[in-house]
Amino acid sequence: MRLSAYFLPTLRENPKEAQIVSHRLMLRAGMIQQSSAGIYSWLPLGYKVLRKIEQIVREEQDAAGAQEVLMPTIQSADLWRESGRYDDYGKEMLRIEDRHGRDMLYGPTNEELITDIFRSHVRSYKALPLMLYHIQWKFRDEVRPRFGVMRGREFLMKDNYSFDTTYEGAVDAYNKMFVAYLKTYARMGLSAIPMKADTGPIGGDLSHEFIVLADTGESGVFYDKAWESQDFANMNVNYADMDEVNAIVERYTSLYAATDEKHVPGEAPVPEANLKERRGIEVGQIFYFGTKYSEPLGAVVSTPEGGDVPVHMGSYGVGVSRLVGAIIEASHDDRGIIWPEQVAPFTVGIANLKTDDEGCTAVCEDLYAKLSAAGIETLIDDRDERPGAKMANLDLIGVPWQVLVGPRGLKSGVVEVKNRKSGAVEEMTPEAALNRFAS
Numbered sequence: 001m002r003l004s005a006y007f008l009p010t011l012r013e014n015p016k017e018a019q020i021v022s023h024r025l026m027l028r029a030g031m032i033q034q035s036s037a038g039i040y041s042w043l044p045l046g047y048k049v050l051r052k053i054e055q056i057v058r059e060e061q062d063a064a065g066a067q068e069v070l071m072p073t074i075q076s077a078d079l080w081r082e083s084g085r086y087d088d089y090g091k092e093m094l095r096i097e098d099r100h101g102r103d104m105l106y107g108p109t110n111e112e113l114i115t116d117i118f119r120s121h122v123r124s125y126k127a128l129p130l131m132l133y134h135i136q137w138k139f140r141d142e143v144r145p146r147f148g149v150m151r152g153r154e155f156l157m158k159d160n161y162s163f164d165t166t167y168e169g170a171v172d173a174y175n176k177m178f179v180a181y182l183k184t185y186a187r188m189g190l191s192a193i194p195m196k197a198d199t200g201p202i203g204g205d206l207s208h209e210f211i212v213l214a215d216t217g218e219s220g221v222f223y224d225k226a227w228e229s230q231d232f233a234n235m236n237v238n239y240a241d242m243d244e245v246n247a248i249v250e251r252y253t254s255l256y257a258a259t260d261e262k263h264v265p266g267e268a269p270v271p272e273a274n275l276k277e278r279r280g281i282e283v284g285q286i287f288y289f290g291t292k293y294s295e296p297l298g299a300v301v302s303t304p305e306g307g308d309v310p311v312h313m314g315s316y317g318v319g320v321s322r323l324v325g326a327i328i329e330a331s332h333d334d335r336g337i338i339w340p341e342q343v344a345p346f347t348v349g350i351a352n353l354k355t356d357d358e359g360c361t362a363v364c365e366d367l368y369a370k371l372s373a374a375g376i377e378t379l380i381d382d383r384d385e386r387p388g389a390k391m392a393n394l395d396l397i398g399v400p401w402q403v404l405v406g407p408r409g410l411k412s413g414v415v416e417v418k419n420r421k422s423g424a425v426e427e428m429t430p431e432a433a434l435n436r437f438a439s
């Protein structure tokens with residue numbers, strides 16, 4: 001992408017309305033624009049990151065055996081009356097009346113709708129286990145939308161729903177999702193600690209929240225300080241082997257971690273000296289809630305022994321749009337965002353430090369063409385701007401690798417390759433820079 005043609009409305013000043021760093025940086029980097037309280041448009045740079053996060057979530061759901069569907073944002077109130085949640089949900093639900101006077105709503109979550117799909121088609125245990133997920137916008141009329149996309153009213157969520165004949169089967173599904181979540185967040189460069197959690201309005205009796213530690217987080221959490229040296233690096237798992245899956249769950253649940261709603265002072269199995277109290281950002285939550293929806297909605301399957309049972313269900317949410325903010329909270333410095341490479345909008349940024357110098361322009365254009373041809377997402381700053389402004393801009397928008405091309409270096413045949421995270425700069429020939437990324 002050429003920066004001269006890219007729609008990147010960056011801001012020089014810190015926007016007054018933004019209280020936390022991720023919100024400030026998302027506005028300053030031209031990623032989002034508020035359209036009304038808690039509702040945002042995603043501009044090209046922000047949308048690119050959102051899609052990368054979404055894709056990692058999708059790949060890990062697919063790997064764990066879930067199948068992607070797409071349910072609508074607008075739902076009929078009738079289904080919610082069947083489950084009893086139409087009245088319970090209260091003011092967070094955006095209620096709409098269509099032209100025929102029928103009650104509709106903008107979905108805050110999808111347990112009812114997915115259960116309706118299930119009951120329309122599945123009658124036998126033979127079709128189970130089954131996991132269906134979608135990645136779709138939700139609306140919750142939050143009392144206090146704030147912190148940008150972290151607590152929006154409209155937000156993008158991945159929600160997966162599992163269906164099993166037995167409790168044991170449902171726990172297998174739960175454990176697969178537990179592992180899929182660890183892998184998902186690790187791939188984004190995040191350490192998300194699974195914490196014992198309250199089940200809230202979704203109901204049920206088994207739940208974990210995945211929490212990224214951050215002082216700006218809205219959740220209070222307690223955990224064994226050993227979590228701080230826990231390894232979240234990519235793990236390989238064969239989902240067909242439940243022993244392997246369960247061993248990972250056991251390993252990551254053996255250390256204490258709980259949200260403040262679940263934590264009972266004095267009763268945590270951790271020596272007082274090792275118990276940490278901090279704040280964190282909830283980036284996902286998984287639930288087992290048994291037959292809470294299948295019973296009232298009549299989602300039953302036949303069993304091998306004969307007779308019908310209501311299906312055992314779980315639901316598994318990831319805050320896809322919140323993750324954009326959470327990653328920035330976890331990875332930034334005074335100069336701007338530091339994208340982990342896996343979610344970076346561009347892998348390489350080329351700054352032509354002297355656009356009216358033929359040599360500089362030739363090297364930049366050649367690198368840009370070759371990197372692009374090699375499939376490396378590259379942003380070239382070909383604008384007529386001061387070198388300092390160009391470098392500051394690449395730092396602000398967080399491009400992980402930056403190639404700085406100036407006349408002084410080219411005289412001795414080199415360009416500078418800078419790592420955004422470490423700040424380390426290496427001089428090398430343009431060919432070496434190309435090989436560094438394109439090999």
Ligand SMILES: Nc1ncnc2c1ncn2[C@@H]1O[C@H](COP(=O)(O)OP(=O)(O)OP(=O)(O)O)[C@@H](O)[C@H]1O
Binds near residue numbers: 154
């Ligand atoms: N208002 C919101 N804005 C952005 N993301 C959200 C919002 N509400 C929930 N999420 C994300 O969706 C995920 C799954 O939804 P869930 O129903 O568990 O949310 P929740 O527990 O109500 O969230 P919270 O406690 O933060 O209000 C959450 O873990 C979170 O990452």
Ligand SMILES: [Mg+2]
Binds near residue numbers: 284
């Ligand atoms: Mg939650």
